[in-house]
Amino acid sequence: MINLQSLSTFNLYPAVDENEINRIEIEIGFKFPKVFRDLLKLTNGFETKEGVIIFGTDVIFERNQTYEVSEYAQGYLAIGSNGGGKFYLMSSNEDSTELIQVDAGVMNPEFSSMVSQDFIKWINNGAINIDLLDEEDEENCGQLCDLILVNPLRGGATDLKKIQEVFNIKKGLFDLLKGSKQLPFVLMKDIPINLANKNLKELGELSELLKISNVN
Known part of the structure; x- marks a missing residue:
């Protein structure tokens, strides 16, 4: 729909x-x-x-x-x-x-x-x-960032599980839920910024809960 x-x-x-x-x-x-x-x-x-x-x-x-x-x-x-x-x-x-x-x-x-x-x-x-995504990939090639949860989860574990799946986060859901109680919470470290941006776009509205930082 x-x-x-x-x-x-x-x-x-x-x-x-x-x-x-x-x-x-x-x-x-x-x-x-x-x-x-x-x-x-x-x-x-x-x-x-x-x-x-x-x-x-x-x-x-x-x-x-x-x-x-x-x-x-x-x-x-x-x-x-x-x-x-x-x-x-x-x-x-x-x-x-x-x-x-x-x-x-x-x-x-x-x-x-x-x-x-x-x-x-x-x-x-x-x-x-998708052509603009390719341009971003070239500009950001080699740059790394951290993925940080900065806003409270509106959908609780459901939202977090979706983020976990899209970003392929290795931490267990229980540990992620526990960490989400104290914001800001770093979900992942040192991931390619072009991949992070692509995944954020795939998340749609859920991307508003996150930010990327520490770009090298």
């Missing part, structure tokens, strides 16, 4: 109904993935501050026709772009959830990059532009 709160920082547009979605599907020639339909019923596309654009029904047909997506990426639908010359594709399958990106000049899924295996999770985590 799409978390409406996760959309609060996006530029949103008036939602569309089933009739409008059905009309565009007929025009394009196949059914949209259900997760994409669910998004359109909340906002007819969106744009993020990082330049990520998800197409609405007003432009999706034109974009797919202009770039001849059905010819060069048969079986796929272009549903957006990253603002840097790359298109987001999803399989033209109602059950599809996987999001990939291809260069606009090489509209071929064989040369794609994986954006997310879960379209809704990608949205709920902020619709991250």
Whole structure:
């Protein structure tokens, strides 16, 4: 389910109904993935501050026709772009959830990059532009940091277990819970900052409980 709160920082547009979605599907020639339909019923596309654009029904047909997506990426639908010359594709399958990106000049899924295996999770985590993550990785290569719990756990052990899983923290959950009673509490030491930033983005709202420090 799409978390409406996760959309609060996006530029949103008036939602569309089933009739409008059905009309565009007929025009394009196949059914949209259900997760994409669910998004359109909340906002007819969106744009993020990082330049990520998800197409609405007003432009999706034109974009797919202009770039001849059905010819060069048969079986796929272009549903957006990253603002840097790359298109987001999803399989033209109602059950599809996987999001990939291809260069606009090489509209071929064989040369794609994986954006997310879960379209809704990608949205709920902020619709991250993976190319910007790559730039951060290069800038922060070799730098280390500590992961620190600075705010009380709202969901108790459930929140902490999620953080433990995402960061692959070796400390036992009992020890982590005990330490979380006295903040700030260092969860991990000397981890690559690029990995820490990537994991924080994956945590979504839970990242607000944490901070990274002691960058070398």
